[in-house]
Amino acid sequence: MPTAEAHASQLKSYFNGIGFERWSAIYGSDPLPSVRRSVREGHNRMLRQASAWLGEHHAPGASLLDAGCGTGLFAVAMARQGYRVTALDIAPRMLETARAAARQAGMDEAIQFVEADTGTVAGRFDVVACFDVLVHYPRELFIDYCTQLARCTDQT
Template identity: 40%
Template sequence: MTDSAAIRTYWDAAADGFDTEPDHGLRQEATRAAWATCLSSWIPKTAADLLDVGCGTGSLSCLLAGAGHRVTGVDLAPRMVDRARAKLAAAGLPGSFLVGDAMDPPTGEATFDVVLSRHLVWTLPNPAAALREWVARLRPGGTLILVEGRWRQAGQFAPYVPGAESLPWNGGVSAQDLTDTVRPLVAGLRLEHLSHRPQLWGGPVTDERYALIAHL
């Protein structure tokens, strides 16, 4: 099994360089605009209460707050959360960011119109339980958005932390496997394949990348 302290340490150490990846930092205008377009097509147009689980340095949270949504971000790594807070503050945008485990976000009894997670479920020791927890945080008619994939490096390199090879979805999760897990929890869902959209990633990719958009 993975150790949560080791995972926290890993992502804390990654925080300084995290935004250098085009799809993490969204520093290029074309990449930022591509993500803004996707988010606006997945999320209700009216202002929503939104939980960004595994928010990292807050790049998607920043886009969403800029679009008028009320954002709460959660990440296990304190240094990621620090950067998310600083990013929204620098942009003059409101947002609440909490340090906590994505398996059980520390948001108390709060519920949300939207729960969003990007590139996170592969890191979780029990992703099915996390998905049930996230769905439970949604209001009636709410939306669950999962941006995921099956990464090209899966199985090619040593585990990123000790024990990661035992994770159920180490290296990513296929659209079919994620669909099979989410479908019993929701009223309906759809897939949007994203591998063919290089502007989202800062260049072409050859692995499987997609968004799953589900509704209660």
């Protein structure tokens, strides 16, 4: 098993290259082949459900960490609803796309962007969201990263 640092380096390289191309297409609106289209539909359904849950359990103004924010879909949507959002991603290319989406939505001042590995996140948040991220980690790191994210909030 690679060390956490070595794995983070591999992920950063992947999500600045081919991973960016693949995932930004899924997060986008251009036509996709059927398998990727079904991934997009599932991802969008998950974000809608998370948004609804957040609205039921936390009032606007609550602090939210979007760990592995990708192109910023969830971060921008939650900032629009009045949440205090920190958008974290390991890949500068993903963060730049998220920043551009926030600027276009007029939300760039409402979101704090952080380039970091999910396993190194620090701080306290009312809510921690982490979509389509931990699947990219081996089991040993997965458990450590889940624990680290859980330490960032008192919520269950």
